[in-house]
Amino acid sequence: MADFVLETEALSKRFGGLVAVDAVGLRVPAGEVHAIIGPNGAGKTTLLNLLSGDIPPTSGRVRFRGQDVTGASAHKLSQLGMGRSYQRTNIFAEFTVRENCWLGAQSRLPSSMRFFRPAEKIASVAKRTEAAMALAGIADRAGVIAAELSHGEQRQLELGVMLATEPSLLLLDEPMAGMSADESARMVDLLRRLKRHHTLVLIEHDMDAVFAVADTLTVMVNGAVLASGPPDDIRASRAVQDAYLGEGSTA
């Protein structure tokens, strides 16, 4: 069981009469990049919210590194090593890049109720901050105020803040949203680098990017899994083409 970093069993979420996520079973082994694709309203973000603990499931189970974490809070899952990024960039706009990542790194201290010694003297936090900036590819922008970064850099910073918490599993909601072609290509490189030491589950609409980084694709339609498998199989699948890729896709 511990072979899979993340595993779900018949995971479902109902909002009143609407079944947003319908009996989804996922198995994500360590080191895999698992992309979830599907048309708008397919329930992808809701699924990610269930995985990250932002909302509790109606039924079904979630296992993280062999441990049953069904219904655990986002805070608890974050402490266990799950990192989540959001579709809308959510950073500390007034702070520098380094100060942003610092807050991610400092969140791993048992407590920040420390009043006397300057924070920057805490070597473990400083080390994690620098490592996260380097990994996210924004170390050369360390002293820049976040609000002054380009959109693409802000998305990288968003990842940097999350990486500073040293997660083993990353849940990314449309990391390329709103990016230019250049920025997207940089993000693809970044995701490839992350893949070496992290497991990634991501939602993405940019199909070129998805096929460039993903090891496994899961296609969702109307809250349920339509197909799941290696990118080439998914690309070849008739059902998927009809349901999703068919509409205007060159894949």
Next chain:
Amino acid sequence: MSRTPRILAWTALAAVILLAFLPQFADRYYIQLFTRIMSSAIFAMSLGLLVSGAGLVSLGHAMFFGLGAYLLVFFSPGDEGAAIWWALPATMAAAAIAALIIGALAVRTSGIYFIMLTLAFGEMLFYLFHDSKLLGGSDGLYVNFRPTVAAFGRDLLSLDDRPTLFYVALVLMVATYLGIGMLLKAPFGRAILGIRVNEQRMKALGYNVYAYKLVVFAIAGALAALAGFLYATQYRSVNPVLFSWRESGLVLMMVILGGLRSRLGPAIGAFALVLVQEALQAVTDDWLIAFGVFVIVVVLLLPNGLAELAGKLTPDRLAKAANDG
């Protein structure tokens, strides 16, 4: 986070050194005036920690100043002064506990609701002290003897001596400034500044936002009580007006006038507000109108407060302005 321009830091240091020589050449009136301003500056810095540190705008902060002042009365035996070594820490600790209790409810809210709750608590305390005979009623109470500063049975300082009290206030003001600076640089400060900028993100990162806000509220309360203690030591009388929302509004005005973006802002605001008042009172009976004009001009021209003046006056900025002109 908070970046103090170098020129502002040097100006402040020069001002403190100048202030240290004031008792050598100024008369009694000015020694007293500046002693009072320095307790106001401590009070303003304590509120500044709440407002610029954690983003908590309180309209009831005078309640802790008032508590500090009244606690000195309660801790003073009738026939001699209280020993400052325990009376001051006990006052600050009691105010911190009061702030923890009030804050436990208040910091659950934010924005306008936090303003309303702190206002309500402040007014409750005002009426409690105003209407209770036991607590002195509307006339207030007297400190019969100023606190004593003694060690090994010998008096080290006499707070009855005006210049001595002036220097004690100066030391406490500088210590408060440095203490808040230390706090803001520590992990605790990073956490509360993060909460001010993006509370929701801090929660998602796993910070216990409520606990940090509560603790900063208690620290600000204890520092306000220090200012109140100093005030009561100087004037030897306390009354319920110290709790009033007008006092809370005035100190908030000091913080805003001085500038929310600078750690020196609240202290600058306290000096500016009182000194401008003094100057205007000397010139005209309608000084409140003139004072209103002063406030409007500062807010319109210097949205980041008087502390911003120094930033505008750095040599390179001036050169740039000259070139642009």
